[in-house]
Amino acid sequence: MQPVSVPTPITVGIVDDDPMICQAMQLILNDYSRGRVTVTFMAHDGEDAVAKAREHHPDVVLMDIAMPNGDGITATSRLRRLPDPPHVLILTSLSPKGTVERAAEAGAEGFVSKTDAPEEIIDRIIRVREGRPQYNPASQRQLLADLHTHRPMTRRDEARTLLDSLSEREREAVLLAADGLTNQEIAARMFTSERTTKAHLSSASEKLCMNRVQLAQLVGRADLPSPLA
Incomplete structure (x- = not known):
């Protein structure tokens, strides 16, 4: 045995x-x-x-x-x-x-x-x-409640951090573009040329690896006041 x-x-x-x-x-x-x-x-x-x-x-x-x-x-x-x-x-x-x-x-x-x-x-x-x-x-209920409370704030803060990594002029151009302004309208509002506006948006896209639509979505997540307000 x-x-x-x-x-x-x-x-x-x-x-x-x-x-x-x-x-x-x-x-x-x-x-x-x-x-x-x-x-x-x-x-x-x-x-x-x-x-x-x-x-x-x-x-x-x-x-x-x-x-x-x-x-x-x-x-x-x-x-x-x-x-x-x-x-x-x-x-x-x-x-x-x-x-x-x-x-x-x-x-x-x-x-x-x-x-x-x-x-x-x-x-x-x-x-x-x-x-x-x-x-x-x-504890499962508490975890879900914590995630529900903190995750939206985290996504907002992450979006704001990314936008803050841009130069002041790049950030301004991105915010205006997210509000639906054309390059010509952005240039008029920023008192610059349309060519310079395109350069700001292109630079922001390269820094964040995002196209114009993705930049607009990023601004939406950041939940910032509209620059047109």
Whole structure:
């Protein structure tokens, strides 16, 4: 009879500035996982978490957010840049506005609530180790809300930054062209020649790698006041 192989436990690091939370999570994972999970280290700030992760190479890290000496979002980003990065689940009791989006951008793959049942916490650790993101319905709703709030603003700001990279005269010509003025009308408004107007628009197109229609769309995204107002 061949010996029954025992699955290698998932190694976990726990990071929280409250030692009691770390101890409670350690007890939960060690006592309820039936050997499926083992805690390899505990840390109480971001700097210590990164240092211990380099030493112990955990499969998963449970990461608190608000901590001294390096917050959890920054620490998550640093952990995900390690040569053999661990999966990171944010350890929290709340999902403040903007936290879910920032955590996802830093490389976190989900959330674990400090008030979840032990089996739920363990299941989330197992699933994220398998490569399955662990965003509960509340965090999914918050992520969608954050993206809905911030993405339009980001697109607007990106468009404004591109327009600001043009010279003052190029930018003015582009804005007027986006309002539907012909080259002749733009030249009259800018007190210059039509040839110079064409040169400004051509230069703007080359700098931004956009044709006249795309430049008009860019101005629309920038949501700037009309120069004709």
